[in-house]
Amino acid sequence: MTTRIGVVTFPGSLDDADARRAIRLAGGEPVALWHRDKDLHQVDAVVLPGGFSYGDYLRCGAIARFSPVMETIIDQARAGLPVLGICNGFQVLCESHLLPGALTRNDHLHFVCRDQRLRVENTDTAWTSDYAEGQEITVPLKNGEGGYVADERTLDELEATGRVVFRYLDVNPNGSRRDIAGICNEAGNVVGLMPHPEHAVEALTGPTTDGLGFFTSVLKKLVATS
Numbered sequence: 001m002t003t004r005i006g007v008v009t010f011p012g013s014l015d016d017a018d019a020r021r022a023i024r025l026a027g028g029e030p031v032a033l034w035h036r037d038k039d040l041h042q043v044d045a046v047v048l049p050g051g052f053s054y055g056d057y058l059r060c061g062a063i064a065r066f067s068p069v070m071e072t073i074i075d076q077a078r079a080g081l082p083v084l085g086i087c088n089g090f091q092v093l094c095e096s097h098l099l100p101g102a103l104t105r106n107d108h109l110h111f112v113c114r115d116q117r118l119r120v121e122n123t124d125t126a127w128t129s130d131y132a133e134g135q136e137i138t139v140p141l142k143n144g145e146g147g148y149v150a151d152e153r154t155l156d157e158l159e160a161t162g163r164v165v166f167r168y169l170d171v172n173p174n175g176s177r178r179d180i181a182g183i184c185n186e187a188g189n190v191v192g193l194m195p196h197p198e199h200a201v202e203a204l205t206g207p208t209t210d211g212l213g214f215f216t217s218v219l220k221k222l223v224a225t226s
């Protein structure tokens with residue numbers, strides 16, 4: 001039986017098709033989930049994709065967080081469902097309080113679009129176990145509100161408990177505190193990051209295939225626990 005991974009489509013989602021494609025390439029069965037549907041259709045994990053949910057009105061992710069599908073995802077994520085939030089999905093996870101902190105306007109106030117080098121700092125999460133600790137990967141980054149902020153106590157706690165999962169290398173592209181590109185919750189089942197692994201899964205479209213490991217990691221974990 002193949003493992004089913006849901007990908008939510010909100011009005012304004014942009015990268016849902018690429019996320020479904022990445023799941024298929026990794027060997028999973030992608031399942032399209034609709035923002036108005038509370039039912040997760042028995043998926044084993046969920047990806048919240050990048051884009052401009054609800055037109056980024058109010059703040060990125062602030063409206064999506066109240067969608068019917070998120071009600072169920074928030075409950076199930078607290079019970080251990082693996083959830084990956086990519087870019088706008090990371091913003092939705094912070095707005096949902098599944099992850100601490102917030103994403104703010106890039107410090108230079110411009111939209112940024114570049115291939116970004118990252119270091120994988122924690123391989124003990126549902127979405128990163130296929131990487132080596134300290135591995136350097138390159139995946140695309142494209143956003144206007146990618147500056148990660150949290151109070152000093154939260155930042156210290158994230159560092160002390162190994163919950164900084166990815167850090168920017170070479171340049172800090174948006175003013176994120178402590179070069180943080182991605183974090184996880186205490187249990188490690190919920191991971192959010194600003195760069196886009198789902199755009200780096202095929203040699204043809206590149207820039208690398210470094211992003212595939214997110215999807216193979218969760219599939220291996222799900223097979224092992226089923």
Ligand SMILES: NC(=O)CC[C@H](N)C(=O)O
Nearest residue numbers: 050051087088143144145
């Ligand atoms: N690529 C994305 O998901 C963009 C997220 C959000 N709309 C931003 O500009 O920050």
